[in-house]
Amino acid sequence: MEARWVAFDRAPQLHLKDTMPTALEPETVALPKLTNEEIARYSRHLILPEVGMEGQQKLKAAKVLCVGTGGLGAPLALYLAAAGVGTIGLVDFDVVDESNLQRQIIHSQATVGKLKVDSAEIMLKGLNKNTNIVKHNTMLTSANALEIFKDYDVIADGTDNFQTRYLVNDACVLTGKPNAYGSIFRFEGQASVFATKEGPCYRCLYPEPPPPGLVPSCAEGGVLGILPGLVGVIQATEVIKLILGIGEPLIGRLLLVDALAMSFKTLKLRKNPDCPACGTHEIKELIDYDQFCGIPKPTETGPLEVSSHGQTADLPVVDGIPQMSVEQLKSRIDAGTAPFILDVREANEYAIVDIGAPLIPVGELALNLHRLTFPKTTEIVVHCKSGARSQRAALILKENGYTNVSNLAGGILAWADRIDKSLPKY
Amino acid sequence: MEIHIPTPLRTYTGKQETVSVEGATVAEGLAALVAVHPAMQQHLFTAEGKLRSFVNVYLNDDDVRYLPNKEDSPVSATDELTIIPSIAGGCCR
Numbered sequence: 188m189e190a191r192w193v194a195f196d197r198a199p200q201l202h203l204k205d206t207m208p209t210a211l212e213p214e215t216v217a218l219p220k221l222t223n224e225e226i227a228r229y230s231r232h233l234i235l236p237e238v239g240m241e242g243q244q245k246l247k248a249a250k251v252l253c254v255g256t257g258g259l260g261a262p263l264a265l266y267l268a269a270a271g272v273g274t275i276g277l278v279d280f281d282v283v284d285e286s287n288l289q290r291q292i293i294h295s296q297a298t299v300g301k302l303k304v305d306s307a308e309i310m311l312k313g314l315n316k317n318t319n320i321v322k323h324n325t326m327l328t329s330a331n332a333l334e335i336f337k338d339y340d341v342i343a344d345g346t347d348n349f350q351t352r353y354l355v356n357d358a359c360v361l362t363g364k365p366n367a368y369g370s371i372f373r374f375e376g377q378a379s380v381f382a383t384k385e386g387p388c389y390r391c392l393y394p395e396p397p398p399p400g401l402v403p404s405c406a407e408g409g410v411l412g413i414l415p416g417l418v419g420v421i422q423a424t425e426v427i428k429l430i431l432g433i434g435e436p437l438i439g440r441l442l443l444v445d446a447l448a449m450s451f452k453t454l455k456l457r458k459n460p461d462c463p464a465c466g467t468h469e470i471k472e473l474i475d476y477d478q479f480c481g482i483p484k485p486t487e488t489g490p491l492e493v494s495s496h497g498q499t500a501d502l503p504v505v506d507g508i509p510q511m512s513v514e515q516l517k518s519r520i521d522a523g524t525a526p527f528i529l530d531v532r533e534a535n536e537y538a539i540v541d542i543g544a545p546l547i548p549v550g551e552l553a554l555n556l557h558r559l560t561f562p563k564t565t566e567i568v569v570h571c572k573s574g575a576r577s578q579r580a581a582l583i584l585k586e587n588g589y590t591n592v593s594n595l596a597g598g599i600l601a602w603a604d605r606i607d608k609s610l611p612k613y
Numbered sequence: 614m615e616i617h618i619p620t621p622l623r624t625y626t627g628k629q630e631t632v633s634v635e636g637a638t639v640a641e642g643l644a645a646l647v648a649v650h651p652a653m654q655q656h657l658f659t660a661e662g663k664l665r666s667f668v669n670v671y672l673n674d675d676d677v678r679y680l681p682n683k684e685d686s687p688v689s690a691t692d693e694l695t696i697i698p699s700i701a702g703g704c705c706r
Contacts, residue, residue, distance in 0.1 A: 550624040
């Protein structure tokens with residue numbers, strides 16, 4: 188009888204292959220017991236040999252931080268909660284807007300206007316009463332990232348801007364926490380696992396950020412609502428694999444997802460020995476990531492997007508381009524001295540709403556200057572959705588010899604907010 | 614060879630997802646791409662003509678930066694080049 192029990196004894200405590208980099212330190216403390224209620228709840232996991240009792244206990248013991256509760260964070264946190272991850276931390280400073288609900292399924296009609304961390308907690312608790320939710324209602328910054336990260340085992344990066352991407356990466360490298368990374372744009376996604384001991388980090392792949400404005404944000408470029416679902420669930424899968432120590436996490440591989448072609452492809456990533464974060468360890472503390480990415484400091488009034496179409500008394504000149512307010516433009520139109528107005532958004536945005544200006548999308552502007560059949564001294568005001576692309580367009584016009592170009596601050600959103608309230612906003 | 618163009622850069626290739634070009638090396642392939650689609654120039658290369666550091670080019674599934682001959686690596690007609698730009702979206706707003 189004794190021999191039979193020995194034969195059935197599970198040999199390795201952790202299901203980690205010797206050849207595979209171990210992302211998580213082996214548990215040294217005793218794993219928490221499962222209650223009978225939890226055993227019933229997770230029975231489909233428990234009968235999987237790769238998870239089993241011990242794996243489910245590891246999930247219960249695990250602490251995962253979701254940075255962002257937006258498109259990626261929503262399915263990610265929901266599946267982690269459902270799977271029985273014991274503690275889920277949520278970092279977000281935003282409030283739920285109805286336009287989020289096209290993809291951010293952790294929020295709902297009933298929580299529009301609430302803080303995202305509060306809204307997400309309601310949904311997660313509704314799914315699994317056992318999950319311990321830790322809310323960080325703040326913007327992740329160089330001042331708080333290390334302090335927040337230290338309490339977690341795995342970090343899942345579902346943020347929406349380059350500054351925070353580099354911040355999350357460096358904080359993961361400095362604290363030794365693996366980063367389950369996901370990123371999306373329009374119909375395309377990327378996923379990987381960065382900052383493990385042996386594997387590459389985000390900086391190995393992208394040593395430097397693109398200059399501001401070159402890569403459009405989702406707010407500018409749009410995103411298929413389902414795509415963050417697809418990529419966020421891939422991130423959740425990687426988190427679970429890291430906790431359980433099973434399979435082959437996306438360490439040293441970049442997964443590319445193309446939803447239109449429905450193709451999945453992985454590329455090899457190398458750890459860069461000269462990487463200032465994980466190679467030479469030149470980066471010993473968190474830096475100013477806005478400065479690193481060439482982004483002006485957010486103003487006191489709140490997120491850039493809000494402040495950019497809020498009312499400003501005296502508008503500055505930005506990179507030699509005078510900024511015109513929507514009120515100034517309206518009074519010029521009313522006085523019969525309207526400048527030439529050019530819309531530089533995309534045709535599909537023009538189809539949603541326009542203010543009667545001719546359209547040349549910013550990407551096509553340089554090749555379509557011949558369509559502007561007036562002297563280069565003519566006064567031109569350029570507008571887009573909220574003022575960023577039109578600033579770039581104004582610079583293109585200036586470089587091409589147009590001498591009197593200004594940018595409509597806040598774009599058509601500001602126009603709809605403050606001049607013509609009948610217009611839809613998108 | 615076929616060059617796969619990522620979504621953010623398709624504006625500059627007339628919405629084409631893949632562009633077929635001739636060339637014996639990675640560098641020649643990229644030069645041929647820019648010759649057909651001049652708007653790609655500033656997105657791929659610096660003013661000095663160097664590949665921008667935030668643009669990664671893969672020959673099949675290998676990062677060109679880590680190949681022994683880098684951008685001068687030889688390519689055949691059946692090879693695929695993939696341009697991987699930085700994307701940051703997680704879509705919070």
